[in-house]
Amino acid sequence: MKKLVRMDDLQVFVTTVEAGSFSAAARQLDISPALASGAVQRLERSLGIRLFVRSTRKLRLSDDGQRYLPHARQVLDALTEGEMALEHGREEIAGPLRLSMPSDLGRNVLLPLLDEFQAAHPRIELQLRFSDQIADFFSDRLDAGIRYGQLADSSLVSLPLAPGNRRILCAAPAYIARHGAPSTPEDLGQHNCLRYMMGELTHERWNFHTPQGVKAVVVAGDRTSDDADVVRRWAVAGLGVVYKSQLDVRDDLRAGRLLELFPREWGQPTPLQMVCAHRQSLTPLVQQLRAFLLQRLERLTSD
Template sequence: MPRLDDLQIFVTTTEVGSFSAAARLMDISPALASGAVQRLEGCLGVRLFIRSTRRLRLSDDGERYLPHARQALETLKLGEVALTEGRDEIAGLLRLSMPSDLGRNVLLPWLDEFQQLHPKVLLQLRVSDQVADLFGEQLDASIRYGLLADSSLVSLTLCPSNRRTVCASPDYIARYGQPETLEALNRHNCLRYVMGEQTYERWHFHTPDGVKIIQVSGNRTSDDADVVRRWAVAGLGVVYKSKLDVMDDIRGGRLVEIFPDDYGQPAPLQLVCAHRTSLTPALQVLRAFLSERCERYFKQPALPQA
């Protein structure tokens, strides 16, 4: 029988595109990640990946096996939730921080639903795009994008396959045209995001030829990611946002994706805790709940156009 951790490493590797990226995400060594996939391949008697010096891609057998591996992990996750639901300990105060755009537009209704399922849970939310101080602000957890720089923190993946995507409104594209290449972004008004003293104006893309960095400029910046998204929807420029942030706008036709989805910089969504003692039953149930909602959210069909 395949080992559960080998299945998880296999699925995570397919979502982030390399053993090293999967290892960073799961806080293990690249050799351990590669070895786990090799062990799984030996157990199954097939090659799951085609390996080369420049890239890693699924084999035909890997493509066939991937949905079953995902389903097995999801079934086990839901089983853990089912065992935990209804216990008296799914109660108490949860102090969470989350990004402004994702928090207001996606997570808030999910948290409403979670609280209806677990009415003994009390929520205290900090909605901000600045990196939260888990210790200083006495938070139980923070919902963040990207890989952790501080390895002493505990990271639980919510949406490992999420990436950034370049978008603009149909009105902007009608007036100024659609960039045909990454380099063409230099000629467009790019809406930029500020965190602390840093302006994110060097956009990273993962192309078939490797990572490409494009220096962009524009006439608007903000430290609030929701404001930047609203500017894009209003037709004021091009934006480079997490796919989770703009999913509804893309499905509703308010924004149009400009480049292939797999060009975008990986932006895994994670639930971050200060230490493992913070992983209360309530927080573990929340993690499983949000993971399931993220997966369902990505599978929703586009809205019909008027």
């Protein structure tokens, strides 16, 4: 029966490979050459193999040693990562948290969740920016942004928050009572469609994933805004049809203020994600916020 492998023996083995000799490894690890050699011999006995081919002039890895080396490194890397995770877990979550988010989602969905997160970590200083425009992470000094859709800038880091989120076509009961409900995407040409804009671009091309394939229709209406919250409020007031994220209209649907017009699976996929400027932005604070939001938003999109 093989003995259990000791982590310190693994460390000596990997350091010896990298340093090229027992004496050089011993100097790096601040132990004697005899202890270094003994650690490798103990590891060889535990594994039942020869890790090195020894000669008076040279120390080289055996074939078994070559095969075992990447696994030894993987074990040591995993141990280091585990220690770092524990260290991060002991760090107090505190300091400024600068976030950018869409207007409608931010005010009506994320704000109460962020209040809950701050209550659990009272030393956080929230700095929130509500905007439907694309944020500049560098000039605005943001820690993270929360955005719908796919990233145009591939240099940014994207972490899923609600990957299964979709758009929902809906209208208020009062609007449907006056104008009826569309039954196909083509019917939207007969309806007042409430649209939003980003910069100079108006989102008036609506895509639907029907059983017959993706259908794109260009819609029109008498109201357009660069604030998605305003567009939703117009819909609740019975002024037209709106094509909004499931997360944005969830509460309105549950309360009956809006009614879903097409099957849920027809909606255009609209994943929600947390975006950071680079990997170094993924501080323990940002990572804990992401884990918290991922759990809460999963509940909101699953019902």
